[in-house]
Amino acid sequence: MIFLFYLLSAIMIFCALLVVFSKNPINNVIYLILCFIAMAGHYILLNAQFLAVVHIIVYTGAIMVLFLFVIMLLNLNKAIIIRKSTVTRISAVVTGGIFFLVLLAATRQTFEIKAKYPFNSEIGLVSGIGKTLFGEFLLPFEISSILFISAMVGAMMFGKKDA
Template identity: 50%
Template sequence: MSTFYFIAFLSIFFSILVITAKSPVHSILYLILTFFTFTIHYILMNAQFLAVVNFIVYMGAILVLFLYTLMLINLNKESEPRKSNLVKIAGFIGGACFLITIVAALKAFTVSQPVVLNNPNLGLVKNLGKILFNEFLLPFEVSSVLLLSAMVGAVLLATKDPKTA
């Protein structure tokens, strides 16, 4: 139980570092650490499939994509122009208001039940695969079309137009 609170503290700590780090490269590295703590959360809930997918897709694919983009456009030399303090304070107050609203709504709940895993193989690949390929077969196929169209769109957007360039 104390493991959860320690990992939760690390998640919040690293995600604050993500948005406050000066250099974008440091931001991405802190984001990788944040996602690693999320993977540990999934393991603690015995969602093994999601833990592996989070590890491979987020930390392996998406963040490497971020790092490559950053390397291609080479932002390291110039620091990001700062926003004025007024905008920063306004943004902070906006986010804090959002948080306070959710916490206040949470207070309206009575004492919550603990999260107990009744079925130990709930998040295993075998169980999830059965659900995915029975009830959610059509959304699964549609998401493959989505990934294909995203790939085509990304290639189309990122290549130079030979007529104008």
């Protein structure tokens, strides 16, 4: 188990780095897909089979297909090198560094959270998620569905030519 964890983590970090450093947009997307698949593997290690499969269906099977689709249609198969001014670069480094600090602070808290909520192996299965969503988080769940519908209607409004 622990070996699988390290293997998956290594694949994930390697692919995530290549997403950033690879110059060809198509390769970026493919490494991101690999990264997502490795993440689904992590879900399976946590006994969250439902989350793993939904992750693959939604992110790998739908969203990344659209990403690939757009890149293929735009035919961005040449490596692109974007030159930015020094001010932009420095501010990007500073923002990235601050974000890293926030993440570091957040991971420090995980030990306390882990002590408060012990690991429940049923949490990622269908019944566990269903009971949580339709019990404890019913209102936010329903409100987010309204949000989705409004987003869909909005997308259709943009799609119509004479709107």
